[in-house]
Amino acid sequence: xxxxxxxxxxxxxxxxxxxxxxxxxxxxxxxxxxxxxxxxxxxxxxxxxxxxxxxxxxxxxxxxxxxxxxxxxxxxxxxxxxxxxxxxxxxxxxxxxxxxxxxxxxxxxxxxxxxxxxxxxxxxxxxxxxxxxxxxxxxxxxxxxxxxxxxxxxxxxxxxxxxxxxxxxxxxxx
Numbered sequence: 001x002x003x004x005x006x007x008x009x010x011x012x013x014x015x016x017x018x019x020x021x022x023x024x025x026x027x028x029x030x031x032x033x034x035x036x037x038x039x040x041x042x043x044x045x046x047x048x049x050x051x052x053x054x055x056x057x058x059x060x061x062x063x064x065x066x067x068x069x070x071x072x073x074x075x076x077x078x079x080x081x082x083x084x085x086x087x088x089x090x091x092x093x094x095x096x097x098x099x100x101x102x103x104x105x106x107x108x109x110x111x112x113x114x115x116x117x118x119x120x121x122x123x124x125x126x127x128x129x130x131x132x133x134x135x136x137x138x139x140x141x142x143x144x145x146x147x148x149x150x151x152x153x154x155x156x157x158x159x160x161x162x163x164x165x166x167x168x169x170x171x172x173x174x
Contacts, residue, residue, distance in 0.1 A: 002108050004144045005066060009033055009106060011165050012064065020062065031078060033066040033106070037089075056097035057133075061086045063103050070110040070141060075117055078103055083123065083137060090135055092127035102138040102155065104162075110143040110150075121152040142166060 013034060016022070020036035038060040044053040063082040067074055086101030105118075123137035138155035142148075142162055149162045 002068070002144070005106055005108060008142065008144060008166065009064070009066060012106070015161070015165055016062065020060075030081075031065045031067055031074070032063060032081065034062075034064040035085075036062040036064075038062075041095075055095045057095050058097050058099070059090070060100040060102060061089055063101075065103065065105045067105060067107045068109070070105055070107040070114045070143070072111065072113045072117055075105065075114045075141075078105055079121070079137075079139065086137075087125075087135070092132035094132060096127070096133035098133050099135045100138055100154075101135065102140065102158070104158075105141040107141065107143055107145075109145045110141060110148065115141065115143075115148070115150045118150045118152060122154070124154075 013022070016034075016036045020038045023035040023037055025032055025035055040058045041055060042058075043049070043055045045051050046053060063078075063085060065078045065081075082101055082103035086099075090099045118139045118141050121137065121139040125135045127133050127135070136154050138158060139152040140155050140158050140162060141150045143150075144166075147166060149159055149166065151159045151162075
C-alpha cells in the first residue's frame, strides 16, 4: 500500500468515525480495509414513547476496499463481497425504511473500464413490495494517482465528501 493511500484511509477513517460506528474486520479480509455502520431511527409519538404513531429505521453499511490498481475484475470482486456482506446485515421488518450498502475502492490507479462499471452500477431491492423497506447499492472509487473520484448515480451525494477528504490529503502534502 502506498503512503498516499494510507494517509487517505486514515483521513477517511477520521471522517467516518464522526457519525458512523467502525466494525472490526478479520484477518482474512483481503482487499477490505475498513467497514462502518450507521443506524438511525425516526419516531413520532404522543405524550410517551409507548404511544408511538410511526417509526422508521435507516441503515448504511460502508465497505472500504484498498488496491494498488483497480481493474474491472477487482471491482466485480469488491462489489460481490460488499453485496454479500451488506445483504446479510439487513433485517427488513415493518419499521425498516431503507438500507444503503456502499462499496468504496481507494486505489493508486484505475483502468477506464473499471471506472465505467462503477459509474453505471445499479442495484436495488424491495422487501415485501416496499412495505418492509428497500435497499440500494452505492458504488464509488477514489483514484489517488490522478485525483479522480467516480461515483454511481445513487452515490452522487457521496462525491463532495470524498473530494473534500481528497483535497485535505493533497493540501497536507503541500
